[in-house]
Amino acid sequence: MKVSKLTPYKIRKRIAIALLLVLLIALPLMLSNKPYIMNVFILIFYTSTMSMAWNLLGGMTGQNSLGHAAYMGLGAYVAALFVTKAGMNPWLSMLLSMLIVGGLAGVIFYPCFLLKGPYFTLVSIAFGETIRQFVINWDFAGKATGISLPFGAESFAEFRFMGKAPYYYIGLAMIIGVYLVMRKISRSKFGFALRTIREDEDVASAIGIKPMRYKVYALIVSSMIAAMVGSFYAYYNRYIDPDLMLQSYSVEFVLPAIVGGAAFVEGPLVGGAILITLSEFLRNEFGAILPGINLILYAVVLLVVIRFRPVGLLGWFSTSKLKNFLETKVLKKSEADEEI
Amino acid sequence: MRKLLSIALVAIIASAMVFAGGSAESKAEDGTEPIKIGAMYALSGTNAAIGTNIMRGVDFAVEMINEQGGVNGRPIEIVRGDTQGDPKVGRSVAERLITQDGVHAILGCHQSTITQIVAQVCEQYQIPELTAISTVDNLSTFGFKYFFRMCPMNSIYVENQFMYLEDLGNERGTPIKRIAIFADNSNIGQELIRCAHIFAPKYGMEIVAEVQYSSGATDLTSEVLSIKAANPDAVLCESYINDAILFTKTLAEQGYQPPIVVAKANGFADPSYIPATPGISNGIASVVEWNPDLTKGQEINAAFKEKYGVDMNGHSAESFTAIWILKTAFEQAGTTDGPAVRDALAAMDIQGSFPNGPEIILPYDRIKFGDMEVDGTSHSQNNLYASVAIAQIQNGEYKTVWPFEVSSTEVQYPAEYK
Numbered sequence: 001m002k003v004s005k006l007t008p009y010k011i012r013k014r015i016a017i018a019l020l021l022v023l024l025i026a027l028p029l030m031l032s033n034k035p036y037i038m039n040v041f042i043l044i045f046y047t048s049t050m051s052m053a054w055n056l057l058g059g060m061t062g063q064n065s066l067g068h069a070a071y072m073g074l075g076a077y078v079a080a081l082f083v084t085k086a087g088m089n090p091w092l093s094m095l096l097s098m099l100i101v102g103g104l105a106g107v108i109f110y111p112c113f114l115l116k117g118p119y120f121t122l123v124s125i126a127f128g129e130t131i132r133q134f135v136i137n138w139d140f141a142g143k144a145t146g147i148s149l150p151f152g153a154e155s156f157a158e159f160r161f162m163g164k165a166p167y168y169y170i171g172l173a174m175i176i177g178v179y180l181v182m183r184k185i186s187r188s189k190f191g192f193a194l195r196t197i198r199e200d201e202d203v204a205s206a207i208g209i210k211p212m213r214y215k216v217y218a219l220i221v222s223s224m225i226a227a228m229v230g231s232f233y234a235y236y237n238r239y240i241d242p243d244l245m246l247q248s249y250s251v252e253f254v255l256p257a258i259v260g261g262a263a264f265v266e267g268p269l270v271g272g273a274i275l276i277t278l279s280e281f282l283r284n285e286f287g288a289i290l291p292g293i294n295l296i297l298y299a300v301v302l303l304v305v306i307r308f309r310p311v312g313l314l315g316w317f318s319t320s321k322l323k324n325f326l327e328t329k330v331l332k333k334s335e336a337d338e339e340i
Numbered sequence: 341m342r343k344l345l346s347i348a349l350v351a352i353i354a355s356a357m358v359f360a361g362g363s364a365e366s367k368a369e370d371g372t373e374p375i376k377i378g379a380m381y382a383l384s385g386t387n388a389a390i391g392t393n394i395m396r397g398v399d400f401a402v403e404m405i406n407e408q409g410g411v412n413g414r415p416i417e418i419v420r421g422d423t424q425g426d427p428k429v430g431r432s433v434a435e436r437l438i439t440q441d442g443v444h445a446i447l448g449c450h451q452s453t454i455t456q457i458v459a460q461v462c463e464q465y466q467i468p469e470l471t472a473i474s475t476v477d478n479l480s481t482f483g484f485k486y487f488f489r490m491c492p493m494n495s496i497y498v499e500n501q502f503m504y505l506e507d508l509g510n511e512r513g514t515p516i517k518r519i520a521i522f523a524d525n526s527n528i529g530q531e532l533i534r535c536a537h538i539f540a541p542k543y544g545m546e547i548v549a550e551v552q553y554s555s556g557a558t559d560l561t562s563e564v565l566s567i568k569a570a571n572p573d574a575v576l577c578e579s580y581i582n583d584a585i586l587f588t589k590t591l592a593e594q595g596y597q598p599p600i601v602v603a604k605a606n607g608f609a610d611p612s613y614i615p616a617t618p619g620i621s622n623g624i625a626s627v628v629e630w631n632p633d634l635t636k637g638q639e640i641n642a643a644f645k646e647k648y649g650v651d652m653n654g655h656s657a658e659s660f661t662a663i664w665i666l667k668t669a670f671e672q673a674g675t676t677d678g679p680a681v682r683d684a685l686a687a688m689d690i691q692g693s694f695p696n697g698p699e700i701i702l703p704y705d706r707i708k709f710g711d712m713e714v715d716g717t718s719h720s721q722n723n724l725y726a727s728v729a730i731a732q733i734q735n736g737e738y739k740t741v742w743p744f745e746v747s748s749t750e751v752q753y754p755a756e757y758k
Contacts, residue, residue: 033439034439034440035435035439036432036435036436036439036440039432039435040432043432133554136525136526137525143525143527143530144525144526144527144529144530145476145478145527145530145531146453146527148456148478148482151460151482162464237427237428237431237457238457238460239427239453239457239460241427241453241527243427243453244427280432283422283424283429283433284436287383287384287420287421287422291383291384291391291420291422292383292384292385292388294384294422295384295385295424
């Protein structure tokens with residue numbers, strides 16, 4: 001990127017992004033006595049990361065998976081097994097877990113992509129349930145009792161911390177890293193190929209894109225990210241059980257993308273931040289007064305968004321007056337700044 | 341890139357919402373400030389009915405304590421935390437209760453998965469956690485300093501089932517030898533199988549059939565037939581409510597009447613079990629933590645029934661007792677300081693009845709937390725004297741039949757199933 005291209009608008013935009021980053025990095029210092037809020041941020045980080053993983057398949061490729069909790073759970077299990085049974089370093093286990101889950105997902109799903117239409121969705125549900133049943137009956141992995149990770153002194157090498165700040169920063173690094181990868185993919189040949197497949201597979205084949213190959217690649221990347229989040233989840237909570245793979249949890253990773261805007265790389269981030277905050281807020285405010293009302297209100301918000309803004313909040317925002325106002329008045333965008 | 345701006349906006353709104361959500365700063369203690377106890381149960385979702393029964397026991401005990409002057413003049417205040425039956429939520433709720441609401445102790449949870457994650461959070465903030473309901477054995481094997489368990493763990497439940505069989509055999513003069521196990525592949529189902537293999541040899545019994553099924557099964561005929569083929573003297577079972585009903589109906593369909601069926605509570609102790617199996621469940625026995633016809637706690641149950649219109653169940657009786665334990669610990673510690681209350685719990689020894697309080701209404705007479713060993717695994721800070729009772733369905737009602745000293749009814753043997 002050449003410096004000469006930077007117009008005042010772009011400079012201001014970069015300053016705004018830098019400010020946001022500084023705010024996120026400085027947050028733990030301000031919140032050192034509010035671990036609960038830190039926990040909410042960590043939840044937002046890993047849920048949004050999972051949702052970005054889903055979005056690569058669902059939003060970009062048009063293959064709606066309802067089994068992402070299984071990849072995440074499997075990732076958590078593989079990492080936890082390496083740590084507890086082989087005494088392996090957790091960071092290395094996380095890496096191995098990503099490779100194993102990515103490979104496994106690729107091998108299992110390769111034949112499924114021969115089918116068109118909603119079959120991938122159906123198979124993803126079946127796959128999730130199969131993995132869960134397998135783990136429930138697997139002696140080595142503790143069956144339904146799950147796995148507890150060892151407690152002990154704080155250690156970076158062991159991925160074990162007393163405070164929230166280290167998990168916060170690792171979570172933040174994870175979400176930023178995955179976001180950058182997704183943005184890169186979205187603007188690359190790979191990303192355009194995926195979107196072409198989403199719009200019309202036959203056209204894609206006709207112009208020389210092999211839908212099968214690209215779909216499998218997308219699935220492998222997506223499940224690898226899920227495995228990474230799963231390992232993070234296991235290290236953070238230090239206890240996992242097969243319920244982690246329940247299909248209902250898969251939906252929790254679809255919603256942020258849908259609400260935020262599945263067509264946008266940033267959709268899951270917006271959706272994740274809003275939905276997690278909303279559900280925590282509703283539970284804190286109403287959960288104790290009238291149990292369950294928080295879930296009903298949450299569902300109402302979802303219905304409203306999906307009914308009135310089916311393109312997601314970002315889809316609405318990108319054509320709204322608010323955005324126009326922000327860009328022209330706050331950041332003083334000029335004609336020369338039209339994005340490519 | 342431009343959408344990042346909107347994310348910034350969202351982040352700001354988000355943090356504003358969370359900050360507004362809860363910042364109940366604790367004031368200096370002036371002697372009349374309430375003592376806060378966080379009660380963490382599933383108040384919504386599939387386990388909400390269980391949570392409701394538990395919370396009734398909690399509220400009933402708190403009302404009783406506050407009426408008689410609270411803890412050294414300070415009332416007890418319960419801060420409810422809805423776990424929604426989800427471990428992630430459980431963690432989040434525990435952190436909020438401790439750091440935002442400033443609770444001095446946590447009571448909970450129901451599902452052992454959540455209890456384990458909450459125990460870690462409590463350990464970190466040095467806030468005592470007492471569970472009245474979570475029975476999975478390994479909870480007490482991590483050496484947590486701030487985690488206490490009042491209820492018996494699964495292996496004690498199963499050992500009590502075996503003790504019942506042994507006592508029954510001795511009383512009848514025909515020892516019970518051949519045992520069949522019927523359990524699902526869930527966490528607690530596996531626990532029954534594991535524990536039965538530990539205790540069967542100890543009590544001189546032999547496991548002749550071990551039948552496992554998947555929870556939520558639509559047909560249990562072949563499972564029932566394989567138990568029938570093994571012809572056991574007694575069947576031990578562990579099932580969720582739907583499976584328990586299906587199992588009982590399948591027994592009737594197949595015309596198979598095992599002489600003794602002892603369930604490990606769960607589905608068989610569910611309020612909807614007996615109405616769903618009219619007649620055919622008579623004779624089936626189950627572990628109960630408490631039962632209205634127990635010779636203990638009659639007055640408390642009468643007052644409870646007046647308030648809520650239903651009898652206490654095992655869970656309400658347990659949570660009632662747990663609140664009294666916490667009250668006594670706060671009183672004996674003389675402060676709400678986490679480590680001091682923890683030490684008071686560790687040193688507590690209650691025999692017969694609570695100081696200035698009711699008798700222990702559960703089937704045991706003494707509460708003391710200590711270390712124990714079961715099958716080579718050491719457990720810490722479990723209630724050493726915890727045990728359960730066994731009740732049998734007679735004329736469509738659970739009647740306590742064991743231990744013989746707290747029961748008022750004779751066992752029907754063999755079970756009549758009509």
